[in-house]
Amino acid sequence: DQQVKQNSPSLSVQEGRISILNCDYTNSMFDYFLWYKKYPAEGPTFLISISSIKDKNEDGRFTVFLNKSAKHLSLHIVPSQPGDSAVYFCAASARAGGTSYGKLTFGQGTILTVHP
């Protein structure tokens, strides 16, 4: 049972435009969500996170939106740059239940390619 899903395996965007990466989840116990970026042969690098008490969190060019009723979150990158090309994973955890937030459930990842 895939509790976190990224239904788009890949996304191609022109430099300067907006990249929107989507993620859906099924477990209503999830209350903390993260986005990670991963280059080949490297470990995931933390990008941005959002708690379920918020619906938006912004950090520079990266904004994460959370729609709890739809169990959907998205990552917006504006403007997109060629260096943003990587695999993006969304992840979720259930922190409020006392479970360590390190116990993350990951989506399958979306390959983002930003063309110059």
Place this chain on the structure above:
Amino acid sequence: GAVVSQHPSWVICKSGTSVKIECRSLDFQATTMFWYRQFPKQSLMLMATSNEGSKATYEQGVEKDKFLINHASLTLSTLTVTSAHPEDSSFYICSANSIWANVLTFGAGSRLTVL
């Protein structure tokens, strides 16, 4: 910032041998370390949670006798794949958090290929 070092970055071994992968937190004490596995084109799957000085907690379906985890100190956790077989070939990634850290820090991963 917090750095997690993982070694080796890649290893090739013969079927039936054992392989040890180390995960070190370089500039912080990691109370908990997590071991993930990623098969090609799949998501990272949590294998086990490793707490310093105690037994690891394994996820359902992960064989504790096959994947031995030792967290002997606050800066080192090891994963030993015992009697490795080709189906164990995967990308193994560790992550660590500290008492003060707000997010996990991941290692660069270890690519295991079992011939």
